[in-house]
Amino acid sequence: MSAIQEPPASGLNLIGLSKNDYKGKASTLCKGCGHDSISARIISVAYDLSIRPSRLIKMSGIGCSSKTPAYFLNQSHGFNGLHGRMPSISTGALLANHTMAAVGISGDGDTGSIGLGQFKHMVRRNVPMVYIIENNGVYGLTKGQFSATADEGQKLKYAGLNELPAIDVCLEALVADCGFVARSFAGDPRQVEQLLKAAFSHNGTAVLDIISPCVSFNDHEDSTKSYAWGKAHEEIINEFSFIPARQEITVDYAEGESVDVTMHDGAIVRLRKLDGKHDPTDRYAAMRLLEDAHRSQELITGLIYLDESRQSLGEIEHLPATPLAQLSEEQLRPSKSALDKLMAEMM
Amino acid sequence: MSTTSVQRGPLATDLHDSPAGVNNFCIVAATVNGSGSQTANNVLVRALFRMGIPVSGKNIFPSNIQGLPTWFHIRVSEAGYVGRRDSAEVVVALNKATSAQDIASVSPGGVLIYPTEWKLPEERTDITYYALPVQQMAKDSGANAELRPYVANMVYVGALAELLGIELDEIKQAISEHFGGKQKPIDLNFGVVLAAVEYTRQNITKRDPFRVQRSNKTAGKLLINGNSAGALGAIFGGVSVAAWYPITPSTSLVDALSDYAKELRVNKQTGERAYAIVQAEDELAAIGMIVGAGWMGARAMTATSGPGISLMTEFAGFAYFTDTPIVLWDIQRMGPSTGLPTRTSQGDILMAYYLGHGDTRHVLLLPSSMEECFAFGWQAFDLADRLQTPVFVMSDLDLGMNLWMSDAFAYPDKPFDRGKVLSAADLERLGGFKRYSDEDDGTGVGPRTLPGTDHPLAAYFVRGSGHNASAEYTEKPDEWQANLQRLRRKHDYARTLVPAPIVDDIAGAEVGIISYGSNDPAIREARDMLAAAGVKTSYLRLRALPTTPEFTRFAEQHDRLYVVENNFDGQMLHILQTELPTRAAQMRSVSLCDGLPLTAQWISRSIATLEQER
Numbered sequence: 001m002s003a004i005q006e007p008p009a010s011g012l013n014l015i016g017l018s019k020n021d022y023k024g025k026a027s028t029l030c031k032g033c034g035h036d037s038i039s040a041r042i043i044s045v046a047y048d049l050s051i052r053p054s055r056l057i058k059m060s061g062i063g064c065s066s067k068t069p070a071y072f073l074n075q076s077h078g079f080n081g082l083h084g085r086m087p088s089i090s091t092g093a094l095l096a097n098h099t100m101a102a103v104g105i106s107g108d109g110d111t112g113s114i115g116l117g118q119f120k121h122m123v124r125r126n127v128p129m130v131y132i133i134e135n136n137g138v139y140g141l142t143k144g145q146f147s148a149t150a151d152e153g154q155k156l157k158y159a160g161l162n163e164l165p166a167i168d169v170c171l172e173a174l175v176a177d178c179g180f181v182a183r184s185f186a187g188d189p190r191q192v193e194q195l196l197k198a199a200f201s202h203n204g205t206a207v208l209d210i211i212s213p214c215v216s217f218n219d220h221e222d223s224t225k226s227y228a229w230g231k232a233h234e235e236i237i238n239e240f241s242f243i244p245a246r247q248e249i250t251v252d253y254a255e256g257e258s259v260d261v262t263m264h265d266g267a268i269v270r271l272r273k274l275d276g277k278h279d280p281t282d283r284y285a286a287m288r289l290l291e292d293a294h295r296s297q298e299l300i301t302g303l304i305y306l307d308e309s310r311q312s313l314g315e316i317e318h319l320p321a322t323p324l325a326q327l328s329e330e331q332l333r334p335s336k337s338a339l340d341k342l343m344a345e346m347m
Numbered sequence: 348m349s350t351t352s353v354q355r356g357p358l359a360t361d362l363h364d365s366p367a368g369v370n371n372f373c374i375v376a377a378t379v380n381g382s383g384s385q386t387a388n389n390v391l392v393r394a395l396f397r398m399g400i401p402v403s404g405k406n407i408f409p410s411n412i413q414g415l416p417t418w419f420h421i422r423v424s425e426a427g428y429v430g431r432r433d434s435a436e437v438v439v440a441l442n443k444a445t446s447a448q449d450i451a452s453v454s455p456g457g458v459l460i461y462p463t464e465w466k467l468p469e470e471r472t473d474i475t476y477y478a479l480p481v482q483q484m485a486k487d488s489g490a491n492a493e494l495r496p497y498v499a500n501m502v503y504v505g506a507l508a509e510l511l512g513i514e515l516d517e518i519k520q521a522i523s524e525h526f527g528g529k530q531k532p533i534d535l536n537f538g539v540v541l542a543a544v545e546y547t548r549q550n551i552t553k554r555d556p557f558r559v560q561r562s563n564k565t566a567g568k569l570l571i572n573g574n575s576a577g578a579l580g581a582i583f584g585g586v587s588v589a590a591w592y593p594i595t596p597s598t599s600l601v602d603a604l605s606d607y608a609k610e611l612r613v614n615k616q617t618g619e620r621a622y623a624i625v626q627a628e629d630e631l632a633a634i635g636m637i638v639g640a641g642w643m644g645a646r647a648m649t650a651t652s653g654p655g656i657s658l659m660t661e662f663a664g665f666a667y668f669t670d671t672p673i674v675l676w677d678i679q680r681m682g683p684s685t686g687l688p689t690r691t692s693q694g695d696i697l698m699a700y701y702l703g704h705g706d707t708r709h710v711l712l713l714p715s716s717m718e719e720c721f722a723f724g725w726q727a728f729d730l731a732d733r734l735q736t737p738v739f740v741m742s743d744l745d746l747g748m749n750l751w752m753s754d755a756f757a758y759p760d761k762p763f764d765r766g767k768v769l770s771a772a773d774l775e776r777l778g779g780f781k782r783y784s785d786e787d788d789g790t791g792v793g794p795r796t797l798p799g800t801d802h803p804l805a806a807y808f809v810r811g812s813g814h815n816a817s818a819e820y821t822e823k824p825d826e827w828q829a830n831l832q833r834l835r836r837k838h839d840y841a842r843t844l845v846p847a848p849i850v851d852d853i854a855g856a857e858v859g860i861i862s863y864g865s866n867d868p869a870i871r872e873a874r875d876m877l878a879a880a881g882v883k884t885s886y887l888r889l890r891a892l893p894t895t896p897e898f899t900r901f902a903e904q905h906d907r908l909y910v911v912e913n914n915f916d917g918q919m920l921h922i923l924q925t926e927l928p929t930r931a932a933q934m935r936s937v938s939l940c941d942g943l944p945l946t947a948q949w950i951s952r953s954i955a956t957l958e959q960e961r
Contacts (some may be wrong), residue, residue: 021667054801070808070820077798078808079642081635082665088590088627088635095588095623095636097799119633121628314659320619323795324587325644327621330764332585334611336758339583343755346551346569 016051022047034186034212035065035134039072041189042103045196046073054315056101061086061115065107065134065199084115087122090129091313097323098314102129109139112167119169125177126204128312130196133169133207134186136214137225144227151225171290173207174283174305180206181286181305186213191301198303204312211299219309228289280306367454367920368401370425372557374438376503377449379442381413383497386525386536386611388419388893389503392750393521394513395423396570399562403429403868404750405944410595410688416445423559429752430869431745431944436557437511439503441481458555460506463771474554477547479506484546488539496540505543510551512558515544526903568688569753573746576756577676578603580724581648582611583759584675588647590625590636595688596744597650597678598624604650630655634673635664641666641673642767642809644797646728650676653695654685656702663737664703665811667834670793672731672738672766679743681942690942691744693864695920699739700892710841711892712740715867717753719890720746721794725759732766732842742826743913745865745944767794782807783830784816791837845891850901856883858958859905861898863889863919865944866911872947873954880951882958889919894926902930907961909954915940 011018022043027036046056053075060066062083069078081089086104094102111119111133122131137150144158148167155161173181180202182195192210199206211225279285286305293300320327367373374391378384385406392404403422409415422432436457440449443465453459455473462481467478485499508518519537526532578600579927581589591601605624612621627633630651637647651659658679666673681687682694699711710730712723723740731738769780774796783793796805807818815826858877862870867888875886887901900924902908908930910920917936924931937953939945 027375052801054803054805057798075803075806077796077806079639080808080810080812081638082661082811085631085635085662088632089639089642091625091632092588092590092636092639092641092645092647093643093798094639095625096640096643096647100799117628118632122631125625147833269796276959317619317623317625318618319623320614320617320621323643323799324621324623325640325799327585327587329585331621332587332612333583333763336613339579339756339758342579343569347567347755 013047015052017050017053019043019047019049021075022053024074026071027068027071029064029067029071030215032215033064034136034210036071036212037186037189038105038132038134038192038210038212039068041192041196043072045193045200048193049197049200051200056103057097058089059086059090059093059102059104059129061106061110063110063139063257064138064214065105065132066110068105068134069103076279085118086110087115087118087127087131091122091125094127094129094313095317096325098128098319104129104131106131106133108133108135108137108147108149108169111285112169112172116148116167116172120172120176121234123173123178123205123207126177126179126310126312128202128204128259128314130199130202130206133209134212135169135209135225136212137166138214144316149225166293168326169209170207170291170304171287173205174290176304177310178207178309179204179302180208182207182303183209183211183299184301185211185240185319186300187244188301192272195303202306204310214232278304280304283307310316320338353809365882367434367436367456368556370423370559370562371434372423373434374421374437374439374507375435375443375449376419376421376425376439377445378417378419378439378500379413379444380409380411380415380417381708382441382500384417384419384500386497387500388421389750390501390504390518390521390525390863391507391513392421392568394508394517394523395421395559396565396568397517397520397751398514398559399565400559401427401429401562401564401752403752405431405745406749407855407943408689409571414577415444415912421820425562425564427564428868428872428947430872431946433946433948437555439507441500441503456556458510458557463944470673477506477510478548479503479543479550483537484542485492487542488535490535490539494535498536501536501539502543505540506547506551508540509544509547509724510553510555510558512560514561515787535804554953565752567754569755570750571717571753572599572748572750573714573717573742574600574678575603576717576720576749576753576904577650577714577740577742577747579607580721580726581674581728582607583721584674584725584728585646585763586648586728587622588625588637588640588645589622589649590627590631590633590640590647591625591649591651592630592655592886594652596680596691596748597652597655597676599748600650600676600678607678607811625634630658634659634675637673637675638662638666638671639894641671641731642669642798644868646674646675646732647672648674648727650678652678652680652688653682655696656695656699660702661704663709664705664707666737667703667707667709668811669809670735670795671809672735674727674731674738674740676740676742678747679741681940687942689744691865691912691913691944692741692940692942693741693866694915694940696741696892696912696914697916697921698742700922702739708835708838708893709737710734710738710838710845712846713863713890713892714740714742714746715864715888715890717751718756721756723846729761730844733764733792733844734837735766735795736837736841741864743865749820767792769794769796769805771805774802779804781816782818783814784832785833789836790840791833791835792840793833809943811940842893842895845893845895847895848897848901849888850897851886852901852904853883853885856885857906858882858884858954859901859908860886860911860954861883861901861908861919862886862911864913866913866950869945869947869950870911873950876947876951878952880955884954892921892922898923899927902927902933906933907958908934909957910934910936910956911937911945911950913940913945914938929932929945 058078060067139145395402408417435456464479485495640647917938
């Protein structure tokens with residue numbers, strides 16, 4: 001792939017910011033944590049896409065993953081909310097100002113267990129944000145309990161044997177009519193970056209489930225959320241190039257092997273079906289892909305489903321161009337004569 | 348503290364209730380829920396109101412869509428007493444299932460109106476019975492079978508009009524207003540009214556003293572319920588994001604908010620809405636949404652009731668600890684648990700004041716009238732923004748859902764107060780800011796920036812975990828303590844901003860009554876009854892928590908303090924004793940929790956008993 005323009009020699013992006021302007025505080029996660037790799041990708045992508053930090057909000061819930069917004073984009077407002085409740089906070093925040101970009105960082109416990117209801121309702125409302133699940137199948141902060149995305153039959157030192165089936169957050173997103181469902185692996189920086197760039201262009205909730213191994217509590221080789229398993233079983237379903245609309249890019253793709261999808265902002269995502277079977281615009285095919293992957297215990301990565309046709313929340317709510325949070329007193333408080341008229345009607 | 352349990356019985360202090368008669372009595376209509384009696388009841392209330400007679404209407408209804416009993420209390424009071432009464436002078440019994448109870452409820456000397464079809468043995472000799480062929484007249488109305496049960500209610504409207512002297516023009520006008528001027532239902536319903544008037548005139552000889560006569564006590568006033576008044580207040584306060592989950596008795600507040608927003612906040616050309624009202628998946632999400640919106644800078648609110656407040660607990664503590672402005676309306680109903688969803692109570696006071704784990708104290712506004720529902724509706728946003736904290740407006744079912752007379756609402760006399768919000772220019776000038784530092788004024792409130800402020804120094808990180816003055820993560824004991832001390836300073840600052848109590852000091856009164864909210868009309872009447880019996884009382888009506896110096900002064904000036912409230916434990920008493928421990932021993936609880944609004948009779952009797960036992 002050759003789509004992404006290399007940063008100019010000066011080290012400044014299109015809005016004149018250096019990569020340093022996108023950095024966060026030093027991480028306090030365990031050394032080697034997959035989450036830190038994802039934070040590095042977000043920094044890189046925000047820089048590459050020339051996102052103005054003051055125009056983006058960083059949202060999270062509770063857990064190891066939810067700490068990470070402190071570790072990237074220091075110049076963006078951040079909100080580390082309550083466990084499983086990031087979707088509702090983001091919904092309200094983006095209703096109040098629908099012109100902001102938003103990236104949410106959640107974990108498998110935060111999304112798959114305590115927050116599953118809010119997650120699905122956020123997707124249903126099509127809240128415009130990039131929603132990342134840093135998925136390791138385990139509760140790290142409380143020292144190693146199973147999460148709802150843990151594999152059936154998996155063993156953990158303290159929790160023992162997991163006899164319940166795993167919740168697949170991608171499948172849950174798909175069922176809730178999510179227009180952008182993707183999965184990747186924290187150890188695959190190139191694919192994570194590609195998917196992140198596409199996700200930022202999506203007008204609606206973009207769900208990105210990133211398998212992010214826990215080096216402390218879930219890196220046993222029999223877990224699908226371990227490095228060893230991930231590297232050995234990863235099946236990349238499609239490779240695509242992300243092309244920002246402002247640049248004319250020629251891509252070295254063979255005709256007949258690719259499908260172009262125009263994103264809301266005019267950007268084009270070009271998908272390559274490596275196995276020649278998966279069409280990411282086919283919802284049934286996406287469900288079958290995930291179901292089959294469960295049966296074969298495979299890790300499917302790539303863009304699983306894309307649908308740009310749904311309106312996002314702000315459009316559904318008929319919001320004005322000026323964000324609600326910035327409306328003036330004159331725009332918000334009706335006149336005295338309006339009150340007097342209402343009063344007269346009640347007399 | 349002690350909760351009184353006052354039994355009926357003779358008292359040394361002779362409490363005189365005002366004698367019933369002209370423009371002074373209660374009508375109770377006992378019907379089946381879902382049978383359409385609300386139309387009839389509202390028509391009666393509006394007609395009486397239009398005759399210039401002070402009136403109130405209270406619906407005592409079941410948690411049910413159709414089939415369970417419901418009672419509508421209409422109080423007519425030339426003296427202007429609009430609280431609920433224990434007595435019922437005129438009872439309209441239309442629900443066979445509750446007939447025995449309804450007959451027993453008629454005050455001695457009162458009237459029972461019932462359907463001829465019941466063939467009721469008229470056993471009580473101390474009341475007057477009037478029978479009406481309700482079903483026959485509904486049939487004769489020409490209404491189809493489906494509509495007959497609805498128009499049957501107009502039979503008692505007509506009978507009461509004739510028996511009590513309610514002017515037919517006003518009844519017709521009220522019916523017309525109810526049906527929005529649509530001629531067909533107006534003709535049908537008013538036709539039944541006229542037929543009932545005629546039947547009553549021909550067949551019933553009036554043998555009771557109850558009647559109304561035109562007065563001039565409602566000029567310039569209007570009829571409204573507290574949920575509509577609160578919603579209107581919120582609109583004039585600039586609410587732009589509301590998130591909620593349906594729960595009785597708060598639902599109609601958001602319904603009203605939607606109606607007013609459609610009328611006042613939609614751009615008629617473009618269809619754009621200068622608001623968002625979201626029905627959330629539950630109360631956790633509802634408060635989560637307004638926390639997000641409040642952080643972003645919108646004026647955001649929710650409306651709920653006790654069970655919803657329980658679910659919002661974690662977020663309320665979060666908003667308190669992260670200094671996020673939000674407004675929450677609690678339309679209180681009976682708890683614990685599901686309780687009685689359609690009955691009134693003041694049972695959430697203690698919970699709301701301390702809502703959240705850890706050391707948390709909130710700001711509560713306590714409206715007691717329609718004017719205050721409106722005024723607190725907009726003032727709550729100014730307080731929330733100035734204090735950067737959740738503000739609870741503690742209404743209840745009686746205020747929220749019943750019809751009350753009110754003066755016209757006063758237009759807000761102050762511009763929006765958005766509190767300490769820094770712009771990009773401010774940041775440029777200041778060279779940065781400390782989010783949780785009040786070093787400039789000691790108010791406990793720090794400056795905030797809104798997301799989207801275009802300046803490299805604008806961003807800060809909100810977290811419910813430990814944070815220092817610069818909003819950085821900390822676990823240091825001294826920084827933790829400093830933050831809690833700042834929040835306590837803020838609570839004390841709130842004392843200087845919240846609405847002060849309304850105090851009526853009576854010279855020489857040893858007794859001080861303290862109360863709040865919807866109890867006010869019953870307390871006013873109870874004080875008149877106590878005064879007539881020789882018990883002088885002063886009165887302090889709280890309008891907010893935390894308490895203000897007026898409360899301290901009042902508590903210190905009176906020997907005996909009775910805290911009157913509509914809950915079981917005397918929740919406000921607990922708080923007041925904590926706020927002013929030096930006067931705790933002088934405070935006693937007069938509290939009742941039976942699902943009904945307090946009555947003047949009960950309050951006066953309770954206080955008289957406690958005075959007597961002293």
